[in-house]
Amino acid sequence: SPAPITPSPAPITPSPAPVTPPAPPNLLPVPARVLNPSVEPSVLGGPSGLGGAAAPVEVVIRSTGGSTGPVLTAHFVNNSGGAARILTGALSLEPLDRDDLTPEQQVRLDDIVAAASSGKPVPAPQGRDFPGGGTDWGPDADVVTVVLDGYCLEFAKDVPEEGALFRLVDREAQQEAARFREIVSASRRLQDEGELHPDGDPEAYFHSTRQWAAWTDELGLDRDGFEEAFVEHAKKNFDAAGRRWTASIEEQVRDLVPNRWADVTAVLDEADRSLGGQR
Secondary structure: OEEOOEOOOEEEOOOOOOOOOOOOOOEOOEEOOOOOOOOOHHHHOOOOOOOOOOOOEEEEEEEOOOOOEEEEEEEEEEOOOOOEEEEOOOOOEEEEOHHHOOHHHHHHHHHHHHHHHHOOOEOOOOOOOOOOOOOOOOOOEOEEEEEEEEEEOOOOOOOOOOOOEEEEOOHHHHHHOHHHHHHHHHHHHHHHOOOOOOOOOHHHHHHHHHHHHHHHHHHOOOHHHHHHHHHHHHHHHHHHOOOOOOHHHHHHHHHHHHHHHHHHHHHHHHHHHHOOOOO
């Protein structure tokens, strides 16, 4: 199940002002209008991200059905009547059950998703107390959709279904993911410096290396443990796709391991250096 999340500064502005999406979209962009949502969750409407009375910005985060790389879609709505920005920041997510939303939040969720699909503004949530005073949140707002890179922090978890909802975890849980955020940064530095060694599509290899660095760190894998987990995961993917697993395919997968292991450990070593040698 994807967790985390990153991109570069770019403005989210209410209609009719133009909006420039962040680039590159590495992890979850977060609105910067009122501090950081991991510190001040009301920025995004409370735990669900939807329709809180003190939320000038709302967000709906959904899975595209993949497990690694650009597998999340975030729909941002700026109701504030002023400009907001998306800032870089790697953050952790957790699944959000639609049944845990209030009826009002479910309606708001459907309105935002429908607006994102149609390209039309989402109706403003009228009649709520706005933090700056008054009860009118202004005109209907455009939905800004950003594709996010996401990664799974727990090897044993299944891939989320398409359309599955996610939300930001609380402040304490964000702090617990600090090491993963450094793995994200370390992998990007090595990628930018040409220090990774793709054995296929460079972008897919980069996401895979970042993901396996996280899993290797989570499970405390050594070289042999990594190889068995790597083969197990490949076989699981073959089975899920309805493809036949053979001894020849397994041999080809095992042949990939030395290079993959070298790059995964390079990422973890780079993260360790940034953290002062603390693993």
